[in-house]
Each structure stands twice: as structure tokens, then as C-alpha cells.
Amino acid sequence: MRKLFLVVSSLALSLFVFFYMNPAVHAQSFGWGYKKNSDHKVPEIGKYRDMLDKYGAYYADHSGDKVVYLTFDNGYEQGYTDDILDVLKAEDVPATFFVTGHYVKSEPDLVKRMANEGHIIGNHSYHHPDLTILTKDSMKMELEELEKAVAAITDQKQLKYMRPPKGVFNERSLKWANDLGYIHIFWSLAFADWNTKAQKGGQYAFDQIMKQMHPGAIILLHTVSSDNADALSKLIKELKSQGYQFKSLDDLVLKDMLPKAIYGF
Structure with a gap:
């Protein structure tokens, strides 16, 4: 009996050490999501809102201004990024491209073009892992390795914005990113555009x-989508005709910081 007690106690102690001393095991993680509406208003995100506000993360501009922020995720190339950059240049529209290590390594000329044409390069991590299961040191390595890869081929030596792979996050990963000087950027508008085998045409993407x-939308698009490439010019022209302005994430953060600097809140 005493031997059984010792075995059970030892097992319990081992489990305690494993689950409570290893922070990558027990922290709850979330997949980014929001409640869509048909009223053209910023979607609600429920309990996520407090977490984002606490750690200076963004998913939309809540000012009510008719502004749009274009963001693209780039994990690999499908041949459409040049076309998208051509449209952005012709329409004088800024964007942020969240890139991975694979993308930087395989498409350095496109990354250089993004930076040279005034777009922001965002950090999508080097290897595209689930950041919520990493230690803080591993997460730091993922972000810094990507930053170094971008700095080696562009003038953007420091990356300010990050987007977690697959939109997976938790309070700990938000805090750690904040500690490391990064701002999480989620999104308030997206659709299933990443499946290259299920493209439905530019009109579908536009619709x-x-x-x-909605005013203040941070739009997530993927450059692997032929639909997005086909729709982008029409989309930008239509939104401009409706009075929308296209701004960069720097504009969003600056807008948010000014009242705090002036009024102290």
C-alpha cells in the first residue's frame, strides 16, 4: 500500500511539474474570429476586446472614419503579388505585407519591391508555428529571425507589426509580443480566399x-488568390468613390496615440 502511495505521489508530482512548470502546455489558446453583421459596422469580438486593448493590439479602427487598411499575408508565392503591387502603385494605396521566412528566402525581389514602393513589411514569424505553444525565448527567436531576414534585403531594419500564424493567440502570446516591442494586427474583414483550388473569380472576391x-476595416487578403488580384483595382476605385481613404497601419497607431499624448489617456 505504501509503495502504491509513493508511486501515485511521484506521478502526481511529475504531472504537476510538466503542466504547471511548462508554460507552453497549459495556456488556453484561441483562434481569431468575430461576429459578422450586415449593417456595415465594426464586428463585435466579445471577450477578445479586453485582451487586445490590454496589450495594444488592433483588429479595426474604431474612430468611425471612412478609412480602410489593406493587409496581405504572404507565406508562399503563386504569381499574383506583382499584379497586386502594380495596382497599389497605380492607385497610390499603401498596404502591409505580413511575410514568413520561406517567403523572404524564396521571393527576395518581391519583398524588396514592397519595401521600395513604401509598403510596410509585417512579421508573420519565420517558420509559421503556433506561437501559443512556444516558450517566450522560442517566440522571440521566431520573430527576430524573420526581422533579420527582412533587414538583410530591405531598408526596414525593424518590424513593428506582427500577425500570428493562422490567427492563433492567447493572452500570454499577446503579452510576450508586447514585451518584445511588437503590435498584434488582427482583422475585421476577411473571407475564404486562400484556397487556390477553389477560386471563383474577381467578382466573387469583390462582392x-x-x-x-465598414468604416475602419482592417482587411486580410492573401496574395495567392487570383480572385483578389482580379478584384483589387475595381475594389479600390469603388471604395474611393464611396468616400473611403486607404491608410497605413502607421496612420492607425498614430491616430490612437495622439489623444493619449495630448490628454494623457
Whole structure:
């Protein structure tokens, strides 16, 4: 009996050490999501809002201004990024491209073009892991390795914004990113555009975006989508005709910081 007690106690102690001394095991993680609406308003995100506010993260501009922030996730190339950059240049529209290590390594000329044409390069991590299961040191390594890769080929030596792979996050990963000087950027408008085998045409992409459009939207798009490449010019022209302005994430953060600097809150 005493031997059984010792075995059970030892097992319990081992489990305690494993689950409570290893922070990558027991922290709850979340997949980014929001409640869509048909009123063209910023979608609600429920309990996520307090977490984002606590750690200076963004998913939309809540000012009510008719502004749009274009963001693209780039994990690999499908041949459409040049076309997208051509449209952005012709329309004088800024964007942020969240890139991975694979993308920087395989498409350095495109990354250089993004930076040279005034777009922001964002950090999507080097290897695209689930950041919520990493230690803080491993997360730091993922972000710093990507930053160094971008700095080696562009003038953007420091990356300010990050987007977690697959939108997976928790309070700990938000805090750690904040500690490391990064700002999490989620999104308030997206659709299933990443499946290259299920493209439905530029009109489909246009309709999906316009159906969800709202003032202050941070739009997530993927450059692997031929639909997005086909729709982008029409989309930008239509939104401009409706009085929307296209701004960069720097504008969003600056807008948010000014009242705090002036009024102290």
C-alpha cells in the first residue's frame, strides 16, 4: 500500500511539474474570429476586446472614419503579388505585407519591391508555428529571425507589426509580443480566399469584401488568390468613390496615440 502511495505521489508530482512548470502546455489558446453583421459596422469580438486593448493590439479602427487598411499575408508565392503591387502603385494605396521566412528566402525581389514602393513589411514569424505553444525565448527567436531576414534585403531594419500564424493567440502570446516591442494586427474583414483550388473569380472576391465593408476595416487578403488580384483595382476605385481613404497601419497607431499624448489617456 505504501509503495502504491509513493508511486501515485511521484506521478502526481511529475504531472504537476510538466503542466504547471511548462508554460507552453497549459495556456488556453484561441483562434481569431468575430461576429459578422450586415449593417456595415465594426464586428463585435466579445471577450477578445479586453485582451487586445490590454496589450495594444488592433483588429479595426474604431474612430468611425471612412478609412480602410489593406493587409496581405504572404507565406508562399503563386504569381499574383506583382499584379497586386502594380495596382497599389497605380492607385497610390499603401498596404502591409505580413511575410514568413520561406517567403523572404524564396521571393527576395518581391519583398524588396514592397519595401521600395513604401509598403510596410509585417512579421508573420519565420517558420509559421503556433506561437501559443512556444516558450517566450522560442517566440522571440521566431520573430527576430524573420526581422533579420527582412533587414538583410530591405531598408526596414525593424518590424513593428506582427500577425500570428493562422490567427492563433492567447493572452500570454499577446503579452510576450508586447514585451518584445511588437503590435498584434488582427482583422475585421476577411473571407475564404486562400484556397487556390477553389477560386471563383474577381467578382466573387469583390462582392465578399463589399458585403462586409465598414468604416475602419482592417482587411486580410492573401496574395495567392487570383480572385483578389482580379478584384483589387475595381475594389479600390469603388471604395474611393464611396468616400473611403486607404491608410497605413502607421496612420492607425498614430491616430490612437495622439489623444493619449495630448490628454494623457
